[in-house]
Amino acid sequence: MVRVNKFKIFIYLFISALFYILSFPPFNFSFLIFFTLVPLFSILPEITQKKAFILGFLYGIGFNSVNFYWIPSLVSHFTSIGLSIFVYLLLIIYLSIYYGIFLWGVKRKENSIFFPAFFMVFIQWIRSHGPLAFNWGSFGEPLVHIYPLLQWASVFGELGLVFLVVLVNTIIARFKELDFRRKISFILVFISLFFVGFFLGRRDYNSFIKVGAVQGSYDSFSKYFYTNIYDQFKVHKDLTLNLPDNLDLVVWAESVLFCYLNHSPIYLKELRELAELKNTNLLLGSLEMNGRNIYNSAYLITKDGRYDVHRKAQLVPFVEEVPFPFNYIIPEYFRGLVGNYSRGPGFYPLSIDGENIGVLICFESLFSDPSRLLSQRHSDMIVVITNDGWFQGTPAVYQHKNQSLLRGVENRKPIIQVANTGITFFADPYGSIIKETKEGEKVAIYGEVPKGGFSLYTFWGDIPLFLGFLIFLLIKLIKE
Numbered sequence: 423m424v425r426v427n428k429f430k431i432f433i434y435l436f437i438s439a440l441f442y443i444l445s446f447p448p449f450n451f452s453f454l455i456f457f458t459l460v461p462l463f464s465i466l467p468e469i470t471q472k473k474a475f476i477l478g479f480l481y482g483i484g485f486n487s488v489n490f491y492w493i494p495s496l497v498s499h500f501t502s503i504g505l506s507i508f509v510y511l512l513l514i515i516y517l518s519i520y521y522g523i524f525l526w527g528v529k530r531k532e533n534s535i536f537f538p539a540f541f542m543v544f545i546q547w548i549r550s551h552g553p554l555a556f557n558w559g560s561f562g563e564p565l566v567h568i569y570p571l572l573q574w575a576s577v578f579g580e581l582g583l584v585f586l587v588v589l590v591n592t593i594i595a596r597f598k599e600l601d602f603r604r605k606i607s608f609i610l611v612f613i614s615l616f617f618v619g620f621f622l623g624r625r626d627y628n629s630f631i632k633v634g635a636v637q638g639s640y641d642s643f644s645k646y647f648y649t650n651i652y653d654q655f656k657v658h659k660d661l662t663l664n665l666p667d668n669l670d671l672v673v674w675a676e677s678v679l680f681c682y683l684n685h686s687p688i689y690l691k692e693l694r695e696l697a698e699l700k701n702t703n704l705l706l707g708s709l710e711m712n713g714r715n716i717y718n719s720a721y722l723i724t725k726d727g728r729y730d731v732h733r734k735a736q737l738v739p740f741v742e743e744v745p746f747p748f749n750y751i752i753p754e755y756f757r758g759l760v761g762n763y764s765r766g767p768g769f770y771p772l773s774i775d776g777e778n779i780g781v782l783i784c785f786e787s788l789f790s791d792p793s794r795l796l797s798q799r800h801s802d803m804i805v806v807i808t809n810d811g812w813f814q815g816t817p818a819v820y821q822h823k824n825q826s827l828l829r830g831v832e833n834r835k836p837i838i839q840v841a842n843t844g845i846t847f848f849a850d851p852y853g854s855i856i857k858e859t860k861e862g863e864k865v866a867i868y869g870e871v872p873k874g875g876f877s878l879y880t881f882w883g884d885i886p887l888f889l890g891f892l893i894f895l896l897i898k899l900i901k902e
Contacts, residue, residue: 431477458591459588467532489821555739573852635846706720706723848869
């Protein structure tokens with residue numbers, strides 16, 4: 423093994439982390455995601471396995487420390503700045519461990535072209551499941567801005583895009599080592615992915631749903647520090663009155679009414695009257711209390727006065743709940759800073775006038791499984807209600823938008839995202855924006871969104887990728 427100087431390692435690490443950062447909002451140089459791992463892969467033959475883990479970990483630190491720079495400021499609204507910084511450091515260290523494990527594994531199989539892509543898919547899947555699930559900043563997200571490649575999400579999901587990105591990085595890093603036939607083969611395959619992607623992205627609309635969205639642009643922290651929420655209700659009601667009558671659905675954001683709406687007859691009465699007056703169905707976020715359980719919920723108020731509820735089932739760890747087994751470890755003081763909400767029973771569409779609405783509340787739209795379940799249960803569209811005012815003015819707002827777009831393309835469903843301070847938007851099943859607000863606007867918008875169609879990813883999920891990984895490992899095992 424050739425001895426490599428530390429300065430070279432630092433330069434390669436810096437370039438890799440920089441490319442990763444620049445491929446995300448607010449920069450959106452999406453093509454750089456295909457080069458972010460190239461310097462790291464190029465230097466792997468010159469370092470040990472232990473150093474490979476450290477290098478991957480530092481790569482994660484470089485990206486995550488920039489990607490989540492806004493967390494100390496957010497958390498400091500609820501506790502001391504010292505504790506806020508501690509929480510920030512814990513998060514970026516936790517997320518960066520995955521990158522360390524990834525590069526450690528790649529070093530073990532550094533002669534394989536396909537292993538890094540399969541291994542990252544496996545790591546990303548692990549990161550997206552379990553009590554500490556947090557799917558933010560995946561390698562697939564920047565492809566939202568590359569239309570023909572984005573369409574492959576309807577076949578293989580976000581993990582399929584992750585596979586593609588890591589595979590291309592591996593090929594570029596090892597391109598000189600490949601024989602002429604393999605070089606040409608990989609180039610032709612990549613070009614064909616673009617052409618087929620354009621074919622997959624051909625729009626074919628048969629029917630439409632008329633929707634409205636209200637962006638009240640209220641201060642996210644006001645619901646915690648002020649008890650009078652009627653002003654927020656009045657703003658949303660007035661904006662709704664400005665919308666046309668007879669829309670199929672009007673959507674307000676998450677936690678618009680920060681009260682137990684099922685125990686607030688006055689607000690329920692006004693909402694029913696508003697739905698009846700506008701001859702529309704109204705979807706909004708509020709709290710729900712059933713016995714000792716408190717839910718972050720979405721209420722669907724129908725035009726005939728009934729209401730149905732989706733209870734948030736994918737909670738933010740250490741924000742909305744203390745996940746097991748940490749609820750037995752963390753001191754009482756820290757548990758008191760957490761919302762302690764209960765999980766909803768799962769993901770089931772809400773029905774209106776023969777249409778099925780799949781509802782995701784904020785954090786739920788970061789994951790593929792919830793929207794896929796809703797689509798399998800015949801949702802005609804995916805509605806995301808969120809309170810993105812927490813990170814207003816930061817790139818996190820745009821990253822959340824990208825994640826929601828991925829959920830729509832994966833399942834070939836239109837996306838209606840309504841955020842309290844923006845970004846509120848309508849998108850078609852192919853990830854193209856139909857209508858969009860600006861951050862901080864106090865506005866109501868409306869339009870027609872096309873109903874969704876068939877998606878292979880909805881049908882088979884991540885099975886092809888994991889089946890491919892299993893076959894790959896079996897072939898390797900037989901050869902060895």
